[in-house]
Amino acid sequence: MFAKRLMNGILERRVMLLFALSALILSVVCGSAFAAEEKVIKIGALFPLTGPAAVSGQNCLAAVQTAADIINGKHDFKDFPLAEKEGLLDGYKIEIVPGDHQGKPDVAKSEAERLFNQENVFAIIGSYNSSASKPASAVAERLKKIFMCGASSSAELTERGFNYFFRTAATDAIESKEFVDYIDYLNKNKGAGIKTLGLLYENSEFGKHAAIEGKKAAATIGIEVVADVPFTVGATNMNSEIQKLKSTNPDVVFGAALGSDYSLMARTMKQSNWAPKIFINYCTGYQNPSINKELGSDGNFFMGGMGYSPEIAEVYMKAALPAQEIYRSKTGFPLDSDSIQESVCLHVLAQAIEKAGAADTEKVVNILRSETFPSPLSLSGQVAFSPGGQNNKAFTVITQIVDQKYLTVFPKDYADSELTYPFPAWDKR
Numbered sequence: 001m002f003a004k005r006l007m008n009g010i011l012e013r014r015v016m017l018l019f020a021l022s023a024l025i026l027s028v029v030c031g032s033a034f035a036a037e038e039k040v041i042k043i044g045a046l047f048p049l050t051g052p053a054a055v056s057g058q059n060c061l062a063a064v065q066t067a068a069d070i071i072n073g074k075h076d077f078k079d080f081p082l083a084e085k086e087g088l089l090d091g092y093k094i095e096i097v098p099g100d101h102q103g104k105p106d107v108a109k110s111e112a113e114r115l116f117n118q119e120n121v122f123a124i125i126g127s128y129n130s131s132a133s134k135p136a137s138a139v140a141e142r143l144k145k146i147f148m149c150g151a152s153s154s155a156e157l158t159e160r161g162f163n164y165f166f167r168t169a170a171t172d173a174i175e176s177k178e179f180v181d182y183i184d185y186l187n188k189n190k191g192a193g194i195k196t197l198g199l200l201y202e203n204s205e206f207g208k209h210a211a212i213e214g215k216k217a218a219a220t221i222g223i224e225v226v227a228d229v230p231f232t233v234g235a236t237n238m239n240s241e242i243q244k245l246k247s248t249n250p251d252v253v254f255g256a257a258l259g260s261d262y263s264l265m266a267r268t269m270k271q272s273n274w275a276p277k278i279f280i281n282y283c284t285g286y287q288n289p290s291i292n293k294e295l296g297s298d299g300n301f302f303m304g305g306m307g308y309s310p311e312i313a314e315v316y317m318k319a320a321l322p323a324q325e326i327y328r329s330k331t332g333f334p335l336d337s338d339s340i341q342e343s344v345c346l347h348v349l350a351q352a353i354e355k356a357g358a359a360d361t362e363k364v365v366n367i368l369r370s371e372t373f374p375s376p377l378s379l380s381g382q383v384a385f386s387p388g389g390q391n392n393k394a395f396t397v398i399t400q401i402v403d404q405k406y407l408t409v410f411p412k413d414y415a416d417s418e419l420t421y422p423f424p425a426w427d428k429r
Contacts, residue, residue: 039092041359043068043346044115046108046126046136049100052234053128053259056288056338059331060128060150061098063339066327067346068094079319080376081351088354094346097121101132103233105205108132112139122359123148125345128338129258130154131205137165146361146368148349149389150341153283154209158390164361166368166385168348168378169341170394172210172282175305176217176254179280182398182410183252184221186278192421194277198227198250200241200265202257210256210282226250235261238268246274255281255302263291266298270426277422280304280398287337292404300403301423305396306337307379309406311416312397319376337396344377 045064048057070083072093077083087093097119101108108127115121116139123146127133133152140147141162148166149157155173157165186192197218201207207230215225227248231241242265245253253276257265262285269275281304285291292299306312313320313335323343324335335343349364351373356363372384372393380395397414399406407417 039087039089040095041088041092041353042095042097042119042121043349044097044099044112044119044121044124044126045342046099046101046111046115046124046132047128047342048103048132049098051103052261053103055290056259056285057100057103057128059288059290059333059336059339060126060342061096062330063327063335063341063343064125064346065096065330066323067343067350068096069326070323071346071350075322077319077322079374080322081374082347082354088350089358092359094350099124099126101127101129101136103129103132105131105135109135109139112136116140116143116145122146122361123349125150125342125349127152129204129206130157130209133157134205137162140164144361146349146365148345150345151283151338152206154205155213156205156209158386158388160388162389164365166345166348166389166391168344168383168391168394169283169338170305170307170396171213171390172206172256173213173216174394175282175396176210176213178305178396178398178410179214179254180217180221180223182280183223183278185410186419186421187221190421192277194251195224196226196248196250196252197223198229198245198248198253198276199225200227200229200231200245200253200255200257202233202261203230204233206258206282207256210254214254223252227253231257231261233258233261235264238264239272242268242272242274245276246272249274250276252276252278252280255279255284255286257281257284259285259288259291262286262288263295266295266302270298273426275423275426278303279423283338286401289333289336289404290331292401293333296404297429299401300429301400301420303398303400303409306399306406307394307396308335308337308340308377309399309408310334311406312379312399312408312414315416316414317376317379323377340377344375344383347377348373348375348383
């Protein structure tokens with residue numbers, strides 16, 4: 001009797017075990033089937049979501065998400081590739097996975113590793129700060145993964161011989177040449193008398209390279225550098241830096257300051273009641289409409305290089321305006337020259353994935369290297385990458401802020417306004 005009960009118990013446990021194994025196998029099979037049906041391509045978006053440049057970083061993230069919305073949805077946008085269909089590769093959707101590097105190179109490196117190794121993203125878009133893009137893209141290169149760089153302007157980034165790095169925006173070398181071309185034009189045609197240059201820049205990858213390129217360009221037209229003034233990122237006081245500029249009183253200043261540093265720079269200049277004849281900025285806080293609004297009239301008459309503004313778009317980039325409205329719904333502001341480059345990155349990457357027929361890194365990289373992509377979000381209307389990854393179609397204009405509007409003053413073919421020159425004295429406005 002005991003032996004019979006023992007045998008029945010063993011059989012009962014075996015039956016229960018078989019049921020459990022069957023359920024486990026069924027759940028794995030169903031889970032696999034669900035995963036197979038979930039057509040998602042994950043893209044990392046690595047920006048300074050906190051820290052001194054947080055506003056710009058959050059705008060960049062919103063711009064990437066805007067591009068994803070256009071690609072994932074169905075939109076009747078004229079002359080906008082991928083807008084008319086839903087997703088990529090017959091149904092794949094883009095999923096944006098954010099990363100926050102806080103403006104710190106070491107955090108950028110670790111966040112890139114996390115996005116690739118833990119989140120399993122196909123590629124990373126980033127990172128606004130050149131000092132963050134440099135180590136983050138080195139991680140991508142080591143892992144043989146794609147890194148799409150938008151607004152980071154350090155020319156050195158595309159001089160490393162990387163195979164998986166691609167940048168859409170103009171470099172500080174390109175902008176420096178444009179700055180001195182404009183100064184040369186003003187001297188020859190307007191009698192501007194600009195002979196000396198001051199440099200004010202953050203002590204980072206971006207700022208240092210901007211200063212180097214600014215000096216090189218100035219030398220080509222015989223402009224003397226009389227002030228070379230770096231400052232610490234996230235500065236709380238710029239009195240000494242502005243006083244150094246004031247003491248040498250250069251005719252023109254090239255500025256390289258991001259986010260809150262740009263606001264502090266402008267306000268300190270006002271407090272010191274000093275300004276050069278012309279102040280031209282690299283891709284900086286100057287381009288951020290929220291910072292422009294914050295400064296109000298104190299932001300007037302500063303100048304800078306730009307690949308986009310709402311005013312430019314109304315005339316030369318009408319196909320970009322529907323995208324701007326999606327972006328505005330997320331941020332409350334129009335697209336700016338920095339954030340739109342991050343949209344360009346995802347839009348071009350998505351076109352390459354579609355052309356490759358799969359989210360296959362090597363196939364996509366070969367497409368990126370060899371094709372010219374239509375780009376309604378770019379002033380030139382196209383993107384094409386040279387060896388090293390620089391977009392050889394990148395193009396900018398010089399604008400001046402007047403009453404919170406970006407007025408184009410150079411080159412002549414794009415100019416819609418005359419330059420206010422010299423920079424009006426603060427106490428005489």
